[in-house]
Amino acid sequence: MLKRLDYGFNGYQVPFIPRAARSARRRGPVQKKAEDIKMCAFDVLATVAGKLLLEGEALHTNSGKDQVLKAEDVVMGELHCEGNAPKSDHCGNLEMPPSSLELGLQVAGGHSALKEDTSPQHDVSLAPDPVITLANCLQKYTSLSGTALHGDKSELCNHPEKSDGLSPVRIDASVEQLGRGELLLGNGHMCDSDDAKFPGEKSPALASMDGSIQHALGKEQCPYASCSPSKGNNIEIVSRYDDENSSGCTQPSTMKNTRSPARIGDRRIRKLFASKYWRVSPKVKDGDFSDTELRCVYRSRKNGYKRQKSQKIYPFKKRKFFRCSSLSSCDGVIGCKGAYNSSDMSSGKSSTCFGAVGHGVNGSSSFVAGQSTPFPSGKSHAKLRIKSFRVPELFIDMPETATIGSLKRTVMETITALLGGGLRVGVLLQGRKIRDDSRTLLQLGICHEGKVQSLGFTLEPSPSYADPCVFSEDNSCLPSADALEPTRCPPASTIHQGSFQLSADHLVAHGSSLIESDHDSTPFPSEMSVEKGTVDSKALVALPEEPPQALSIVPAHQISKQSEIAQRRIRRPFSVAEVEALVQAVEKLGTGRWRDVKLRAFDNVKHRTYVDLKDKWKTLVHTARISPQQRRGEPVPQELLERVLTAHAYWSQHQAKQQLKQQSDPCRLL
DNA sequence: CTTAGGG
């Protein structure tokens, strides 16, 4: 059987405390570029992730100062970068501690049946912030690690005058395990300062992911509840966040508890968590799903749409409800780490989530920006913390004969494939993804100290590595986006608020290999183009549903702010493949039946609602009527546009006829 | 929830 596991894979936390460069404002051209940040962060993260997943078992750090990490130390250790620091002690000690991950399995509903690891406390403490220049750090790290980065990373932090003084960066990683399966990258201090310790927790050497799974199963709706109050640094953070933001993002768990499964809330939740599938058993008129929620998990073409409907996976339509979109996106699971305040949780404020950990959005990890020490030179030091990395859903085969061990392996492989494929970093400002890598911090208005915190990063699967076969949806999306709309919509930049379900959504693991799951999802857009003719009209464009917003992380503060500001869904230009699918569906179904069109051609593409399709059709018609010179964005083949006009004309006429008929019919009846 | 349209 194919089972979809929504396992929260929380993960890497990298404290990020950017401080807007004061000098930046005066300096005129800002030298820091979002792109640089992305690149650097990406590199580091990717490396970390890779190590984490692929490397050895023993955890250790080479940094002279840092002690050897104990296995007990949780998952990821620290990413400690000191860009400016003249100290070079740690130069060369960029080695990431190899760590191993172990999967824990839990039976749905069973709290600990298969669980191997007891859930530890989730306290994630924020280590004292070392002052770091992110860029420098990353850069250094990169250079040391031999990874080639493109672009001028140095720009980010290096001002001409200071760039020289940079000393090798030290990046120490320690692994800490979070009971919930979260991987945290703490800063180097953790080891020394105990910040990273989780009181009362026996931390197995290995990180377990059980927590996530559990969530997936919907068992622990509110992990937080079990979470112990944040301690140490965490508290600090939490309080800070909480203070500023109380609009919290809605946390699934919280919401559930506090709110009735109302429409929007429900929707949002679902979107956010794969686990949603388990949580609510939608009433289906047909009764198909009346049974267990688990059914929802199994994808059947038939039910697909209904499920969607019932689950309300559609993107939030109303901003009103989208408070703290980024928050909403944040994964409850992730968030739950120690940071949570039980009180908040009870209140149902999502803010909690953020505060605590970062704000991992589904599937992604987030970084939180914190305050860093002022940087006179206009550079800013940043402490990067990847708070979480969550892979929302996986599809795996679960033969009845499968052993727990085999399941673990399967999940591990799936995850490894995901992470191992590469990660990329996205930069968020006020919760919005900054697509233009060339923008400077100055231009973005974040050079001021106070605004630095508005900067966030996301960790997402790297498009370049994403294998369509492997990632049917989100991930696939990335690649497609690149391929199809290189100019306009760099995949990396796509982000959005809150609800990303990370790509893992449709990961499927068959045995050891990942295969696209079910969904009748069609091959991939890119493939479609290859075999256009053969594509079933019904086929759909299996695009990733959610942008890899994954780890959106936004400083809690911002989050709160964001929450107030209605979030708009991320713009996701239709690819030619999608247009093709749309045209094909409309040709067959006609206009006015958007729901059917959606089902036919975009079922399983969650981020495209029928309203979106309708709107797209509207714009397509318009596009077809204007001169090519006036068109923008990825050019749509003329052939398609002609089909649009033809179909539009045909169906318009058809509709007219229908109306006449209706008008006439009554008369006849009378 | 769907449609249909305006913004």
Next chain:
DNA sequence: CCCTAAG
């Protein structure tokens, strides 16, 4: 894309 009126 968002927002809404209507059905």
